[in-house]
Amino acid sequence: MLKHISKSLPFLFLLGVSNITVAQSQSPASLKKEVQASIDQRFKELTDLSDRIWAFEEIAFQETQSSAALADYAEELGFRVTRGVAEIPTAFVAEYGSGSPVIGILGEFDALPGLSQNKVPYKSPLNEGAPGHGCGHNLFGVASLGAAAAIKDLIDKGEIQGTVRFYGTPAEEKFFGKLWMVRAGLFDDVDAVMDWHPGPETQTAVQKGLALVDFQVEFFGQAAHASSDPWNGRSAGDALELYTTGINYYREHVKPTVRIHYHIQTAGEVVNVVPDYSRIWVRVRDSSRDGLIPVYERIQAMAEGAAIMANVDYKVNLISGVHEVLVNRTGSAALQNNLETLGPISYTDEEQDFARKIQEATEKPQIGLVSKIEPMEETQEHSMGGSTDVGDVSWVVPTIRLRATTAPNGTPWHSWAVVAAGGMSIGHKGMAYAGKALSMTMIDLFTNPELLEAVKADFKENKGDYIYKGFVPDGPPPINSNLQ
Secondary structure: OHHHHHHHHHHHHHHHHHHHHHHOOOOHHHHHHHHHHHHHHOHHHHHHHHHHHHHHOOOOOOOHHHHHHHHHHHHHOOOEEEEOHHHOOOOEEEEEEOOOOEEEEEEEOOOEOOOOOOOOOOOOOOOOOOOEOOOOHHHHHHHHHHHHHHHHHHHHOOOOOOEEEEEEEOOOOOOOOHHHHHHOOOOOOOOEEEEEEEEOOEEEOOOOOOEEEEEEEEEEOEOEEOOOOHHHOEOHHHHHHHHHHHHHHHHHHOOOOOEEEEEEEEOOOOOOEEOOEEEEEEEEEEOOHHHHHHHHHHHHHHHHHHHHHHOOEEEEEEEEEEOOOOOOHHHHHHHHHHHHHHOOOOOOHHHHHHHHHHHHHOOOOOOOOOOOEOOOOOOOOOOOOOOOOHHHHHOOOOEEEEEEEOOOOOOOOOOHHHHHHHOOHHHHHHHHHHHHHHHHHHHHHHHOHHHHHHHHHHHHHHHOOOOOOOEOOOOOOOOOOOOO
């Protein structure tokens, strides 16, 4: 046996040298220049794709055209595309390469209701009452796919080895589509995931955001004539009002990190009928899932109290919920280095003028676009802000996150101002910048096994012994439900 091995060693050594030569035919710095060039070469294609998604204006789980446009483009580039994953018609996965490491990248593409806007620096709906990309997701998915394509080019040329995987993730704004993708095991074999989000500044994203749970409460009473025999009625509307009163009194007695929101969906149809049905959507947030749970339980108990007082029945339906982000500072440090290598985004006088006009229209300081790379922040124990289903991904696989400038500083997010900037060159530049920064960091993960192992070690240490369980009700995603 030893004699057989010794005879094989020269061949194995040569094979090893050959593999090393392929993997190191260019330095990481040279490979990073290649991916930057790839993004630049595809800039018009990516911009056109982003503008198409911007104009589609599709909301959660209805992103049929947007999803198809991204998936079709991925197929044109040579990716293996699987559509309709996790029982979601608009979710898909595009993959290229084989073997390890497997590096994923997330892409969103849903819009927000009621924010349709023209590409002008004052409020002017493109389609009155229609949705709009007030969170820049028309840029999000495209930049991530552009980064994946740049890595695909290097795999195709044999300059790096492994698998790149793009995740087309719908419904981030309302239902949190990634929850069902996690539940379906689509991230189980991934070594690390890249993510970004449009924003008013350029920096590594190292804050946790807020954990969140969405649920719906329904009250069921008895209809009656509101004047001639109201005593024969049991008002579901009364129950709803009592419930919201309880919630609002409770606000004084929760921790400062807690946020409570609600949206009354229906509370009766006409004034002369005691309503026999009402429905409310409630959202509870806190800086951690552990802090969220007792508030969630208390507000559910309030629904029972309101039902008792109004003498009606009630039902609580879990919609979904997300974890806070598990920050990976090891991966973030690598991303920070690449941001500093790229340097800040440059803007024209026309773009700065556009930005200042948006700031004027939204009554914010007219400082224009601030072009700089923000330093990497300390991760706060109780960071505030929004919530994202990327949080759940981050608890099952190491996740590295970026924010890139796509809208003027100070302007309100989830507003017409973000839609306007995201449909023109300010947004386009941020999109291209994000694609470059993400793909450069992916090169680090592909070519530096020690870094990848350190990123995984960071993840394991911070996760500890916590066993992930998603806030997802049994059954399929709510593609067609009264939640819309």
